[in-house]
Amino acid sequence: MKYENTILFDPGYAPLVIDSIGQVGYTYYMFSAVPDVKLKRLNFLHVFNKLQKLLKTNIAFYLGCLMWASYIKKFDNYKIEGNKLFGEDCKEEEYTGEIDFLIDFIENQMPRDCKYYQNRKYIPDEKYLPVLKTYREFLVLNNGFVKCENTNQIVLPKNIKDLTDIEKEKINEKIQLALSNKNIDELLESYNLLMD
Numbered sequence: 001m002k003y004e005n006t007i008l009f010d011p012g013y014a015p016l017v018i019d020s021i022g023q024v025g026y027t028y029y030m031f032s033a034v035p036d037v038k039l040k041r042l043n044f045l046h047v048f049n050k051l052q053k054l055l056k057t058n059i060a061f062y063l064g065c066l067m068w069a070s071y072i073k074k075f076d077n078y079k080i081e082g083n084k085l086f087g088e089d090c091k092e093e094e095y096t097g098e099i100d101f102l103i104d105f106i107e108n109q110m111p112r113d114c115k116y117y118q119n120r121k122y123i124p125d126e127k128y129l130p131v132l133k134t135y136r137e138f139l140v141l142n143n144g145f146v147k148c149e150n151t152n153q154i155v156l157p158k159n160i161k162d163l164t165d166i167e168k169e170k171i172n173e174k175i176q177l178a179l180s181n182k183n184i185d186e187l188l189e190s191y192n193l194l195m196d
Contacts, residue, residue, distance in 0.1 A: 007081065009080050020054055027047065066194060067174070067175055163194075
C-alpha cells in the first residue's frame with residue numbers, strides 16, 4: 001500500500017503525561033500497604049487529593065487521544081508514524097487493563113474509601129466515566145492499535161461526534177494549545193466538542 005503522507009500517532013502528549021499515566025494504581029497500592037488504619041485515616045485526604053490530580057491527568061490524556069484520533073481521521077490514507085504498538089501481539093486484557101482498573105476505581109474503590117475514611121460521598125467529575133468507557137471501546141474497536149498502520153484503519157466509537165473538517169480543526173487547535181501550555185488537563189474543557 002502506498003502512502004503519500006504521514007501523521008504522528010502521538011501529537012506530543014507523552015512528555016506531559018509520562019509521570020502520571022499508571023500512577024493512580026501505584027499511589028493507591030502504597031496507601032493500601034500501610035497497616036495502621038488510624039494513620040490511613042489521617043493521610044487519606046492528602047492521598048485523595050493526589051489521586052484526584054492523577055485521575056484528572058489520566059482522563060484528560062485519554063480524551064486527548066480520542067480527540068487526536070478524531071482529528072487525524074480527516075486525512076485519507078495517511079501513514080501513522082510512531083505507533084510503537086503496531087505489530088505487537090497483545091490480548092484484550094493487556095491493552096484494557098489500565099482503563100478497567102480506573103473505571104473500577106472510580107465506580108467502586110473511591111466511593112468505599114471516601115465513605116470509610118472520611119464519612120462522605122465520592123462524586124467523580126461527570127466526564128470521567130464517559131471518557132474512560134469510550135476510550136475502552138476505542139481500544140477494543142482498534143485491537144489496541146496493533147494493526148493500525150494508517151488513518152483509514154482507525155475506528156471511532158459511536159458516541160464520538162461525526163465532526164466536519166472545520167470542527168476537527170477546532171479540536172486540533174485545542175490540542176495544540178494544551179501542548180503549548182504544557183497542560184494536558186485543559187483538554188477536559190473540550191469534552192463537549194467531541195462527545196455526544
